[in-house]
Amino acid sequence: MGPRSTPHLDERGWLAFLAESSDLLAGIPEEDLAAALTAQLLVPRIATWCAVYLTDDSDPMRPTTTRLSRVWHQDERHNECLRNLLEKAPAPSVSGPGSRMWHWPEELLAAERLDCGPASASAAGYAFPLLFGAHSYGVLLVSRPRSGVFAQEVHHLLEELCQRVARTLYLARRHSRLVETSRALQRGLLPPRLTRIPGIDATIVYEPAGEGINAGGDFYDVFQVEDERWYFALGDVCGTGPEAASLTSLARHAVRLLAREHYPLPPILDRLNRAMIEESTSGRFMTLLCGELVPRTDGGALLTLVCAGHVPPLRLRSDGTVQVVASPQLLLGVVDEVDYYTESVELAPGDSLLCVTDGVTERRHGARLLDDNSGLAGLLASCTGLTANAMAERVRRAVHAFSDDPPVDDMALLVLQAHAR
Structure with missing residues (x-):
């Protein structure tokens, strides 16, 4: 199919096209996805x-680079060929507002057979900058029409579209960097790996809700204090964001520091509170x-627990019996003076301890919660005979399957399973 002449757009058609484009571009979180959509709009x-x-x-330590993100031809069979040719050509450069003529490099014309359809063999195109504010986010390169120039209204339309695309790229890049920063912060709030415990198989599942933009929320830790003594913690900070993340960091490091200074559990929680x-x-x-x-x-193992307002842990016996093994005490950060106390539980070989945050028990489907009518205990009983x-x-999987809606709260769960040494 040969090249088309520039389409004629009246003002109503021009505005409708821009409105449609704005609606489609709104909220796109990825730059390459925005680039793909732009190409298919044109x-x-x-x-x-x-x-x-x-x-x-x-x-900032390296010079700015430009990469070819998306290529689209009206005959999709030519997409790969067109991309290969464009990757051999220097990326178009537009230093300021306004379009620039773009030509296939002479050496490429001489060395390559431009057979990606008649349009790609034309000697020129137009390069439009993707500018938002004073910052360039890329370049839009479009084939030159058969007439050689775009009609004035189409040229204005392309400039307007490029402004909308640049704004979408700005927002997508900002979103991407926010996610990267938050994930890096989340990694810093969690231990890099679980410590191995003799006679105990330990498994953790941790899934932040949404896209992980907001640091904070659930956290866990398992660490060794002495040759034959380990500590574990599973917590949930109210809210998300920088302050929640700072409290998460405070809690995790305070527990580690005080435990290694040989403080018993109640004084650790008292000082943290x-x-x-x-x-x-x-x-x-x-x-x-x-x-x-x-x-x-x-x-097996002997466990000493303090449950400060947290979801009580469950013990699964090897015969399938499930028991709550700790009583919820006052949560942290509310009252100055709290007398925390410990409770002991034994894990015989074959027994398992399940510790979860409320992202598990309060998983919602309509008016129902996963833990209604001891739902978590029933789920744990069905795990009899399974490994950690x-x-x-x-x-x-049961948490995700409980509702078709995506989880709105972080989920963390820790399984400790005893076996013979």
Whole structure:
């Protein structure tokens, strides 16, 4: 199919096209997706083919680079050939507002056979800058029409479209960097790996809600204190964002530091509670399940627990019996003076302990919660005979399957399964 002449658009058609484009571009979170949509908006309505180049200036220590993101031809069979040719040509450069003529390099014309359809063999196209404010986010390259120039209204339409595309790229890049920053912060709030415990298989599942933009929320830790003593913690800070993340970091590091200074569990939670009240200016609180684990030489382990407002842990016996093994006490960050106390539980070989945050128990489907009518205990009973990994995976899948809606809260769960040493 040969090149088309520039279409004629009256003012109503021009405005309708821009309105449609704005609606489609709104809220796109990825730059390459915005580039792909832009190319398909223009071909074949405005041009026979087009290409979108994106700039990358994310590293201030390196010069800005431009890469070819998307290519689209009205005959899709020519897309790959057209991309190969454009990748051999220098990326178009437009230093300021307004379009520029673009020509195939002479050396490319001489060395290559431009057989990607008659349009790609034309000697020129138009390069439009993708500018938002004073910043360039790339270049839109469109094939030159048969007449050689775009009608004035089409030229204005392309300039207007480029402004909308540039704004979408700006927002997508901002969103991407926010997600990267938040994920890096989340990684810093969690241990890099679980510590191995003799006679215990430990498995963790951690899934932040949404896209992980807001740091904070659920956290976990498992660490060794002495040769035969380990600590574990599973907590949930109220809210998300920087202050929640700071409290998460405070809690995790305070528990580690105080435990390694040989503080018992109640004084650890007491000091953490006081620190939270002093540090938080917005009345944030936290639930925390904290435990000490001592493996037995003949298999199994003895656990000492404090459950500060947290979802009580469940023990699954090897015969399928499920029991709640800790009582919820006052959560952290609410009252200065709290007398926390410990509770002991034994894990015999074959027993498992399931610890979860409320992202599991309060998973909602309409008016129902997953833990209604002891739903979590029933789910755990169905895991009898499974390994720790398989048990954690079954619970995770059950949480997702409980509702078609995506989770709105973080989910963390820890499984500790005892076996013979």
